[in-house]
Amino acid sequence: MNAAKLSKRRRRAVEAWQGLQDSARPVIYVGTGSCGRAAGALELIQAVRAELAERRVDAKLVQVGCIGPCYLEPLLDIQMPGQPRISYSNVSAKAAERILNAAFKGEVSKGHLVGHLGANGFDGVPRFFDHPMLAPQVRIVLRNCGIIDPDDLDHYLARDGYVGLEKCLAAPWQDVLETVKRSGLRGRGGAGFPTWRKWLTCRETSSDQRYLICNADEGDPGAFMNRSLIEGDPHALLEGMLIAAFTLGASMGYIYIRAEYPLAIERLRTAIAQARGLGLLGQHILGTDFSFDITIKQGAGAFVSGEETALIASIEGRRAMPRTRPPFPAVSGLHGQPTIINNVETLATLPNILRNGPEWYAHYGTETSKGTKTFSLVGKVRRTGLIEVPLGTTLRQVIFDIGGGVAKEFKAVQTGGPSGGCLGEEFLDTPIDYESLAAAGSIMGSGGLIVLDRDTCIVDTAKYFLSFTQAESCGKCVPCRVGTRHLVELLETICRGEGTVSDLAKLERLAAAVKGSSLCGLGNTAPNPVLSALRYFRQEFLAHAVDKRCPAAVCRDLVIYRVVKERCTGCERCVQVCPVAAISGPRSEPHNLDQDKCIKCRSCYEVCRFDAIAGDAIVIEPRGVA
Amino acid sequence: MPDAAMPSIAREHHGRPADLIPVLQETQAAYGYLPRDAIRSVARALRLSESQVFGVATFYAQFRFTPPGKHHVRVCLGTACHVKGGGHMLEVLERRLGIHPGETSADGSYDLERVACIGCCALAPVVTFDEKTFGQMSVVKLEGILDERGQA
Numbered sequence: 001m002n003a004a005k006l007s008k009r010r011r012r013a014v015e016a017w018q019g020l021q022d023s024a025r026p027v028i029y030v031g032t033g034s035c036g037r038a039a040g041a042l043e044l045i046q047a048v049r050a051e052l053a054e055r056r057v058d059a060k061l062v063q064v065g066c067i068g069p070c071y072l073e074p075l076l077d078i079q080m081p082g083q084p085r086i087s088y089s090n091v092s093a094k095a096a097e098r099i100l101n102a103a104f105k106g107e108v109s110k111g112h113l114v115g116h117l118g119a120n121g122f123d124g125v126p127r128f129f130d131h132p133m134l135a136p137q138v139r140i141v142l143r144n145c146g147i148i149d150p151d152d153l154d155h156y157l158a159r160d161g162y163v164g165l166e167k168c169l170a171a172p173w174q175d176v177l178e179t180v181k182r183s184g185l186r187g188r189g190g191a192g193f194p195t196w197r198k199w200l201t202c203r204e205t206s207s208d209q210r211y212l213i214c215n216a217d218e219g220d221p222g223a224f225m226n227r228s229l230i231e232g233d234p235h236a237l238l239e240g241m242l243i244a245a246f247t248l249g250a251s252m253g254y255i256y257i258r259a260e261y262p263l264a265i266e267r268l269r270t271a272i273a274q275a276r277g278l279g280l281l282g283q284h285i286l287g288t289d290f291s292f293d294i295t296i297k298q299g300a301g302a303f304v305s306g307e308e309t310a311l312i313a314s315i316e317g318r319r320a321m322p323r324t325r326p327p328f329p330a331v332s333g334l335h336g337q338p339t340i341i342n343n344v345e346t347l348a349t350l351p352n353i354l355r356n357g358p359e360w361y362a363h364y365g366t367e368t369s370k371g372t373k374t375f376s377l378v379g380k381v382r383r384t385g386l387i388e389v390p391l392g393t394t395l396r397q398v399i400f401d402i403g404g405g406v407a408k409e410f411k412a413v414q415t416g417g418p419s420g421g422c423l424g425e426e427f428l429d430t431p432i433d434y435e436s437l438a439a440a441g442s443i444m445g446s447g448g449l450i451v452l453d454r455d456t457c458i459v460d461t462a463k464y465f466l467s468f469t470q471a472e473s474c475g476k477c478v479p480c481r482v483g484t485r486h487l488v489e490l491l492e493t494i495c496r497g498e499g500t501v502s503d504l505a506k507l508e509r510l511a512a513a514v515k516g517s518s519l520c521g522l523g524n525t526a527p528n529p530v531l532s533a534l535r536y537f538r539q540e541f542l543a544h545a546v547d548k549r550c551p552a553a554v555c556r557d558l559v560i561y562r563v564v565k566e567r568c569t570g571c572e573r574c575v576q577v578c579p580v581a582a583i584s585g586p587r588s589e590p591h592n593l594d595q596d597k598c599i600k601c602r603s604c605y606e607v608c609r610f611d612a613i614a615g616d617a618i619v620i621e622p623r624g625v626a
Numbered sequence: 627m628p629d630a631a632m633p634s635i636a637r638e639h640h641g642r643p644a645d646l647i648p649v650l651q652e653t654q655a656a657y658g659y660l661p662r663d664a665i666r667s668v669a670r671a672l673r674l675s676e677s678q679v680f681g682v683a684t685f686y687a688q689f690r691f692t693p694p695g696k697h698h699v700r701v702c703l704g705t706a707c708h709v710k711g712g713g714h715m716l717e718v719l720e721r722r723l724g725i726h727p728g729e730t731s732a733d734g735s736y737d738l739e740r741v742a743c744i745g746c747c748a749l750a751p752v753v754t755f756d757e758k759t760f761g762q763m764s765v766v767k768l769e770g771i772l773d774e775r776g777q778a
Contacts, residue, residue, distance in 0.1 A: 417705070
């Protein structure tokens with residue numbers, strides 16, 4: 001395959017893609033990423049197939065990746081002949097039957113309607129991308145996710161796939177490096193190091209074997225940007241890796257991906273085989289002197305392997321333990337050779353920069369943080385999902401405009417996962433860029449945004465993150481191994497109501513020590529959640545330590561379950577569900593809850609909330625209120 | 627060895643210690659866990675000591691050293707699930723199955739695992755039984771699922 005043949009193949013792909021939009025038979029799209037599947041997309045497909053068979057409708061079924069608004073899943077898009085693709089949300093198997101029936105009659109089911117994805121307007125149907133969650137977004141990396149069939153290389157080609165690679169191959173590597181430099185792209189794994197500078201160090205190290213590693217070991221709990229991207233558009237990552245490898249002079253590449261992402265791995269395997277078939281991977285790519293191939297390495301479950309030197313140790317078959325730097329991997333990495341490790345998003349951004357030019361990319365973002373960034377927006381926010389916004393967008397815009405705000409009162413947002421910090425209301429107008437978040441005491445991180453409301457306990461959340469990093473500490477250096485353990489123990493003491501004011505000072509001192517003296521990024525950033533929480537939510541720590549009170553009514557040793565006599569109708573639902581017989585009747589009279597027996601499992605609270613005759617007669621409240 | 631899978635895995639990677647992790651992954655895929663004998667065979671084939679193999683295997687969360695249960699239950703304790711009550715779900719499972727994460731119930735029917743994010747945060751809190759995902763769980767719903775599955 002050479003450039004001319006690829007152009008010919010792309011022309012055919014464009015025709016086929018256009019043919020799909022103008023199809024004379026109905027086309028049905030279902031988002032079957034991991035998140036869609038969890039929401040029931042595979043059952044939805046079965047229902048659609050059954051309905052099509054029963055009505056003897058000849059339709060084409062296309063499986064696409066995740067388009068972003070997870071809270072609307074499963075999504076079903078129907079494109080009738082002569083109509084644009086129309087998207088419906090929260091489609092159960094039963095609803096699918098109704099929606100399809102209406103669509104076959106040329107009607108639109110308003111109840112589930114989200115919008116259409118056509119080029120032109122369509123009567124009475126809003127545009128999908130005008131939806132409040134999508135309108136403020138700029139989709140560059142995610143441009144194909146949810147739009148194309150990730151297993152169909154022609155879909156990717158039809159949407160200018162591998163154009164960036166062709167441009168890259170036609171230029172000397174120095175020009176490509178210059179392009180990446182001018183684009184202002186910085187590492188999207190979270191550290192934000194300028195991509196071009198890291199590359200140049202690697203390129204300038206003399207060696208006949210350089211390696212490129214894609215870090216897809218997305219380990220932050222609550223972050224799934226990379227998985228969705230790979231599941232929805234795997235070729236974008238491959239093209240990005242090719243561009244990086246060409247610039248670096250690397251002939252071997254690895255994708256280090258979590259074994260917990262089976263669907264992403266499957267899609268990558270398919271894409272790699274397709275690329276090899278077309279001569280886009282292997283020897284003499286597109287007839288040039290450039291040769292490159294990719295091997296998938298499955299991570300075996302260790303958060304610390306996101307650290308560069310630990311990741312290399314893992315690929316070499318050892319425990320994922322970091323080593324001191326320098327030498328940096330760009331100089332001496334995998335098997336002692338110059339190695340570049342880039343995050344999935346960094347790499348998948350490259351084809352767009354090459355295709356549209358660095359100035360186009362750099363015009364998004366701020367002075368120092370160019371371009372866009374993907375985030376997984378989750379927690380107590382109304383509209384959860386995967387989003388992409390220009391850097392410089394404020395936290396308020398993301399949480400309130402895109403996320404639709406918080407059902408209960410907003411309390412804080414955690415950026416950067418277990419390595420980041422929680423920022424309260426006074427930081428809502430902070431622009432999301434590397435410097436502003438760092439100045440506020442948090443970090444950009446890889447892209448997890450977890451929204452907390454007034455029912456979330458800040459001390460408990462800090463304990464949660466610390467417990468995570470403590471469990472994931474590799475144990476090599478003392479500050480991290482021992483320090484994080486003591487931090488967790490201190491937080492546990494405070495959550496049990498057994499802490500004192502002096503424990504807060506101890507927390508701060510120890511956190512600073514762990515932060516300043518750990519060997520790698522895991523330990524250096526592990527104290528961030530507790531430091532930022534102490535800084536901005538000190539009152540809540542004091543409430544636990546001094547008043548022995550958890551204002552959010554979360555910490556189990558500081559809450560009680562209580563029956564509000566005036567509201568209880570004595571329906572006995574709680575008596576039935578209590579696993580330890582802590583609640584007693586008699587029927588039709590206010591029940592008694594024995595505090596000594598209660599294991600605080602929450603069953604009674606839930607049934608009273610949703611199933612009981614009166615409702616809300618059982619409350620969880622801070623101890624010592626009543 | 628329990629069956630014939632091991633020799634073929636060993637032969638394919640013979641003498642290549644860098645392949646240790648994929649070899650352990652293939653071995654676990656074949657047996658469901660890493661039996662003692664398999665660790666010995668892996669060490670011999672890759673020219674490593676048993677302690678080196680064991681050291682790597684115990685480092686990574688993916689590997690288990692006891693046979694899995696017939697059904698595999700996972701509780702998500704990612705951040706979104708945690709703030710929406712994932713911890714309560716874990717307590718219910720521990721209480722009802724009588725096991726802690728990483729263990730298999732005495733009758734061999736269930737094993738329990740806690741995971742940090744399945745990646746469907748919009749459905750938090752989430753519990754999975756084998757391949758099936760149960761989203762927006764509550765203590766009462768989970769108890770109901772366990773009742774239906776006949777789990778005393």
